[in-house]
Amino acid sequence: MQASRRSGQTAGSGVSLRDTLAAAGLNPDLAQELEDMPHKLVHVEPRRPFRDPGVPRDEVMFVRSGILSKFKADATGRRQIVALRFPGEGILPREGTASYGIQAIVRSEVMVGKAADFDRILDAHPELQGFFRSLIQRDEDISYEWLVNCGRRDSTARVAHLLCETAVRSRLNIPDEPLQNPFTQQQIAEITGQTSVNVNRVLADLERQGLIERAGREILFTDWPEMRRVASFQPGYLE
Amino acid sequence: MQASRRSGQTAGSGVSLRDTLAAAGLNPDLAQELEDMPHKLVHVEPRRPFRDPGVPRDEVMFVRSGILSKFKADATGRRQIVALRFPGEGILPREGTASYGIQAIVRSEVMVGKAADFDRILDAHPELQGFFRSLIQRDEDISYEWLVNCGRRDSTARVAHLLCETAVRSRLNIPDEPLQNPFTQQQIAEITGQTSVNVNRVLADLERQGLIERAGREILFTDWPEMRRVASFQPGYLE
DNA sequence: CGGTTGTTTGAACTGATTCAATCTGTGTGG
DNA sequence: CCACACAGATTGAATCAGTTCAAACAACCG
Numbered sequence: 001m002q003a004s005r006r007s008g009q010t011a012g013s014g015v016s017l018r019d020t021l022a023a024a025g026l027n028p029d030l031a032q033e034l035e036d037m038p039h040k041l042v043h044v045e046p047r048r049p050f051r052d053p054g055v056p057r058d059e060v061m062f063v064r065s066g067i068l069s070k071f072k073a074d075a076t077g078r079r080q081i082v083a084l085r086f087p088g089e090g091i092l093p094r095e096g097t098a099s100y101g102i103q104a105i106v107r108s109e110v111m112v113g114k115a116a117d118f119d120r121i122l123d124a125h126p127e128l129q130g131f132f133r134s135l136i137q138r139d140e141d142i143s144y145e146w147l148v149n150c151g152r153r154d155s156t157a158r159v160a161h162l163l164c165e166t167a168v169r170s171r172l173n174i175p176d177e178p179l180q181n182p183f184t185q186q187q188i189a190e191i192t193g194q195t196s197v198n199v200n201r202v203l204a205d206l207e208r209q210g211l212i213e214r215a216g217r218e219i220l221f222t223d224w225p226e227m228r229r230v231a232s233f234q235p236g237y238l239e
Numbered sequence: 240m241q242a243s244r245r246s247g248q249t250a251g252s253g254v255s256l257r258d259t260l261a262a263a264g265l266n267p268d269l270a271q272e273l274e275d276m277p278h279k280l281v282h283v284e285p286r287r288p289f290r291d292p293g294v295p296r297d298e299v300m301f302v303r304s305g306i307l308s309k310f311k312a313d314a315t316g317r318r319q320i321v322a323l324r325f326p327g328e329g330i331l332p333r334e335g336t337a338s339y340g341i342q343a344i345v346r347s348e349v350m351v352g353k354a355a356d357f358d359r360i361l362d363a364h365p366e367l368q369g370f371f372r373s374l375i376q377r378d379e380d381i382s383y384e385w386l387v388n389c390g391r392r393d394s395t396a397r398v399a400h401l402l403c404e405t406a407v408r409s410r411l412n413i414p415d416e417p418l419q420n421p422f423t424q425q426q427i428a429e430i431t432g433q434t435s436v437n438v439n440r441v442l443a444d445l446e447r448q449g450l451i452e453r454a455g456r457e458i459l460f461t462d463w464p465e466m467r468r469v470a471s472f473q474p475g476y477l478e
Numbered sequence: 479c480g481g482t483t484g485t486t487t488g489a490a491c492t493g494a495t496t497c498a499a500t501c502t503g504t505g506t507g508g
Numbered sequence: 509c510c511a512c513a514c515a516g517a518t519t520g521a522a523t524c525a526g527t528t529c530a531a532a533c534a535a536c537c538g
Contacts, residue, residue, distance in 0.1 A: 070383070072383060072384070072386075072387045073387075073391075074387055074391045074392055074396075074471050075468075075471030076471075078391045079391075080386060080387045080390045080391045082382075082383040082386045082387065083383070094372075094373070094376045095373045095376065096478075099380050099383065099384070099475065099476045100383055119369075122368070123365065126362065126365040126368070129361070129365070129368045130358075134333070134334045136375060136379075137333045137334065139379070140375075140378070140379065140382070141338050143321075143379070143382040143383070143386065144309070144311055144321040144322070144338065144339055144382070145311070145338070146386055147311075147319060147321045147382070147385055147386060147389060147432075148311045148312075148313055148319045148321065150386060150389040150390045150432060151319045151389045151431070151432025152312075152313040152317045152318075152319045152432060153313055154493075154494095155493070155494065157313075184515085184516065184517090185516075185517065185518095186516080192390070193389060193390025193391060194494070194495085195494075195495060195496080196516090196517085197494090197495075197496080197497095197517095197518085197519090198493085198494055198495070200517060200518060200519085201494090201518090201519090203517095204518080216503090229314075232313050232314030232315075236338065237338045239335075393525075393526095394525070394526065423483085423484060423485090424484075424485065424486095425484075433526070433527085434526075434527060434528080435484090435485085436486090436487090436526085436527075436528080436529095437525090437526055437527075439485065439486060439487085440486090440487090440526090442485095443486080455535090
């Protein structure tokens with residue numbers, strides 16, 4: 001990672017950690033120090049075990065490209081995806097074991113560092129705490145919004161809401177730029193708490209209603225205001 | 240609050256902040272310092288507006304008795320409760336506005352302090368950060384479990400799971416001690432993402448199956464192992 | 479007593495699941 | 509270049525879990 005200090009570009013493609021942190025308001029020197037932390041750059045293949053539930057989660061992760069998912073399973077083994085991490089987002093280390101596992105949605109590049117190294121930097125710079133606290137609060141807000149989504153919205157709104165959130169978190173220029181939909185219908189089902197069969201019908205519905213157009217995995221938002229209304233999507237919770 | 244320094248008991252009933260923090264592993268001097276922070280002791284009436292969504296949340300809260308809920312509403316106004324706070328738990332301040340509102344489930348005593356005062360203590364004692372980080376992670380784990388609950392479990396399991404979690408978080412001695420059920424059926428519906436009518440049928444079902452016995456608001460777990468199985472309740476996520 | 483809030487029950491309806499089959503696109507090896 | 513395998517998408521029919529609407533009932537309280 002040392003090479004990056006001069007060029008401003010780290011090895012591999014994707015989002016730069018330092019730039020992301022700086023853009024989020026962090027002191028550039030601190031951002032640099034975090035980027036210079038010892039770490040591996042891991043290429044994660046989609047839908048293969050990456051981190052299992054119930055094991056210690058003593059790593060910091062930063063997504064440079066692709067998408068990671070946190071998932072749990074109920075007693076009968078049905079999977080529920082409980083959180084996503086887009087490029088520029090990360091997963092903080094935690095005490096003890098994590099109840100959730102981690103898998104990639106699509107092929108992803110992830111920086112993985114040791115919790116011990118991360119904590120050392122955190123201890124040396126108390127002003128980092130407030131910064132990470134507000135990142136954590138955003139994640140909390142997203143969880144709450146997902147709970148509303150699963151608990152209170154009908155199947156169509158749930159899928160529409162996920163598409164809206166995905167578009168915004170992918171930093172798309174909506175509605176001009178099409179969304180390269182990263183999810184299989186099975187994954188959308190695992191996020192929105194339904195079956196893939198129904199997701200398929202809902203997507204067809206959304207297209208029939210003229211809210212989206214699909215070409216393969218590509219989704220174009222042809223009526224963004226109406227899409228937001230159907231999804232009851234208020235992007236405020238994403239900041 | 241000064242009076243409490245000597246007696247170890249603060250004004251009003253309920254859980255002591257200092258004792259709770261100390262029991263959670265915090266240095267007793269720090270626990271005392273947090274307890275001595277300027278604050279009001281507020282009595283919150285159930286199901287009346289307490290804190291509205293969309294306003295700044297520049298307060299720390301600590302629940303001494305009763306139960307607080309965080310709630311959101313979808314576009315059509317249907318409420319979803321996204322988190323609960325039992326005695327000994329709290330709500331941390333946050334930057335900007337909160338997307339959720341706060342209401343009491345039952346009459347509650349809540350210590351309410353200013354974020355500025357709280358942050359001052361936090362800044363003076365960096366070792367507090369790790370402590371609060373692990374509290375936040377528990378809340379995150381609970382959110383994730385709730386997502387699994389809403390997304391993947393059927394109506395019976397959802398209600399059963401909530402009852403199990405409530406019993407454990409109330410620190411009951413299960414199954415001997417009966418749970419003084421704090422929720423109306425409407426509130427259970429708002430937590431588990433269904434209608435109060437169905438909650439009523441589910442509760443009747445659970446009783447018919449011999450998993451619980453009800454007397455007014457009191458619930459006795461007559462077959463705790465089977466109850467846990469039906470709910471697929473693994474209390475690990477509560478620590 | 480009347481008013482309010484919460485619980486219980488019934489009947490009709492509907493959104494989503496389940497199961498199963500078919501279709502499509504993509505990659506692989508012969 | 510074709511045959512085959514495989515993962516994902518699509519469709520239909522039957523079923524069912526949970527909603528909706530409406531009404532009755534119970535408990536509590538000033």
